[in-house]
Amino acid sequence: MKSTDTPEAEVRRTIxxxxxxxxxxxxxxxxxxxxxxxxxxxxxxxxxxxxxELRRGLAEWFETWEGPIGYEQRDLxxxxxxxxxxxxxxxxxxxxRTGGGTTDVWFRATVCLRRLGGRxxxxxxxxxxxxxxxxxxxxxVELRP
Amino acid sequence: MKSTDTPEAEVRRTIxxxxxxxxxxxxxxxxxxxxxxxxxxxxxxxxxxxxxELRRGLAEWFETWEGPIGYEQRDLxxxxxxxxxxxxxxxxxxxxRTGGGTTDVWFRATVCLRRLGGRxxxxxxxxxxxxxxxxxxxxxVELRP
Numbered sequence: 200m201k202s203t204d205t206p207e208a209e210v211r212r213t214i215x216x217x218x219x220x221x222x223x224x225x226x227x228x229x230x231x232x233x234x235x236x237x238x239x240x241x242x243x244x245x246x247x248x249x250x251x252e253l254r255r256g257l258a259e260w261f262e263t264w265e266g267p268i269g270y271e272q273r274d275l276x277x278x279x280x281x282x283x284x285x286x287x288x289x290x291x292x293x294x295x296r297t298g299g300g301t302t303d304v305w306f307r308a309t310v311c312l313r314r315l316g317g318r319x320x321x322x323x324x325x326x327x328x329x330x331x332x333x334x335x336x337x338x339x340v341e342l343r344p
Numbered sequence: 345m346k347s348t349d350t351p352e353a354e355v356r357r358t359i360x361x362x363x364x365x366x367x368x369x370x371x372x373x374x375x376x377x378x379x380x381x382x383x384x385x386x387x388x389x390x391x392x393x394x395x396x397e398l399r400r401g402l403a404e405w406f407e408t409w410e411g412p413i414g415y416e417q418r419d420l421x422x423x424x425x426x427x428x429x430x431x432x433x434x435x436x437x438x439x440x441r442t443g444g445g446t447t448d449v450w451f452r453a454t455v456c457l458r459r460l461g462g463r464x465x466x467x468x469x470x471x472x473x474x475x476x477x478x479x480x481x482x483x484x485v486e487l488r489p
Contacts, residue, residue, distance in 0.1 A: 238421070238432065240452040244474045244484045246434055247452065276383070278458065278467065281426035285456040287383065287468055289391055307385040307392065309454050309470040311430040313423065322423065323432050325454040327472030329389045330483035338475035338483050339389045 206279035210312060213319045214275065214286060222270050224261040230254055234313060234320040242306060242326050262297065269293035272308070273344055282314035289344045290326075304328065304340045351424035355457060358464045359420065359431060367415050369406040375399055379458060379465040387451060387471050407442065414438035417453070418489055427459035434489045435471075449473065449485045 204212070213232060220229035239248040241256070248256060261268075275288040286309070293303040311323040328338045349357070358377060365374035384393040386401070393401060406413075420433040431454070438448040456468040473483045 240432070240454065240472065240474075242474060243477045244487060246450065246474065246487050246489055276468075278428065278456070280428050283423065283425050283428040283430070285428070285430050285468065287385070287456075287470070305391065307470060307472075309385065309456070309468065311423070311432075311454070311456065323421075323430065323454065325432070325452060325470045325472065327385065327452075327470065328475065329385075329387060329391065330473065330475065330485075332388045336483045336485055338481045340475075340481055342389060342391050344391055 206281075206284060206314075207277050210277050210279045210284045210286060210319050211275070213312070214272075214277070214310070217321070218270055218272060222267050224264065224268060226254070226258055226261065229257065232321055234315060234322040237321055238323050240323075240325040240327070242328070265295040265297050267294070269303075279312075284312040284314075284319065286310050286312070305342055305344055351426075351429060351459075352422050355422050355424045355429045355431060355464055356420070358457070359417075359422070359455070362466070363415055363417060367412050369409065369413060371399070371403055371406065374402065377466055379460060379467040382466055383468050385468075385470040385472070387473070410440040410442050412439070414448075424457075429457040429459075429464065431455050431457070450487055450489055 217232045237250050239253045241248050271291045272288040277286040288308050289305055290308045291305050295301050306326055306328045309325040310321050312319045313322045328340055331337045331339055362377045380395060382395050384398045386393050416436045417433040422431040433453050434450055435453045436450050440446050451471055451473050454470040455466050457464045458467045473485055476482045476484055
């Protein structure tokens with residue numbers, strides 16, 4: 200990265216490459232953006248995933264998409280200073296699934312980053328959709344920003 | 345706060361007081377821990393809540409609990425440096441509801457803090473439970489850590 204970049208610009212570039220890696224289902228490139236001890240709170244159970252669980256889950260999950268994954272981010276906010284940063288956005292994931300049918304869902308994403316060895320890495324990520332409080336406990340996958 | 349405290353110790357104390365305020369349903373004390381422009385990704389829809397929406401929602405939500413709210417945090421990790429910090433934990437919320445019945449649920453919590461005017465404030469929070477990927481879209485409120 201150019202030394203003239205601000206920490207925020209560096210983090211935005213990291214998040215952009217993370218998104219491109221996810222769209223292209225490039226597991227090695229994507230996983231290179233995570234810290235070795237990343238802890239993930241994912242859309243799917245269980246409550247948390249270690250780095251090894253995250254990697255295995257991503258590999259399996261990539262196989263469930265036909266072609267590239269549609270992935271957009273809206274209202275990305277990045278706060279960076281020193282060797283820490285956090286970012287949050289509303290993300291859309293959409294495309295055709297190998298099992299048939301399509302997915303099109305908006306979810307919330309929070310990523311917390313550390314600068315390790317001069318590179319920004321995702322030390323923690325949290326993705327989710329809220330759930331309806333009407334007694335159905337149904338995930339609100341129909342919400343649009 | 346004592347000047348000998350590390351940033352991590354300061355943040356942990358902030359989170360402790362946040363938790364005590366929530367247990368006691370003390371809206372003013374709780375809300376004092378948020379930055380004025382906090383953006384919240386909550387357990388309940390919509391996808392995001394502004395500071396005003398968060399405050400209104402908390403006031404209404406406090407009314408749905410009989411007595412204090414049971415609130416515990418497990419595996420709290422805090423990373424702090426300079427004027428930024430982030431923390432994540434698995435939280436349990438339990439107690440009797442005014443409408444009858446009880447609640448007992450574990451959820452994931454991520455909080456991102458900034459030091460503003462010498463005080464740590466929650467600039468962003470994200471709470472959620474994952475949802476089942478079996479086609480039911482049911483929030484996994486039965487999970488235990």
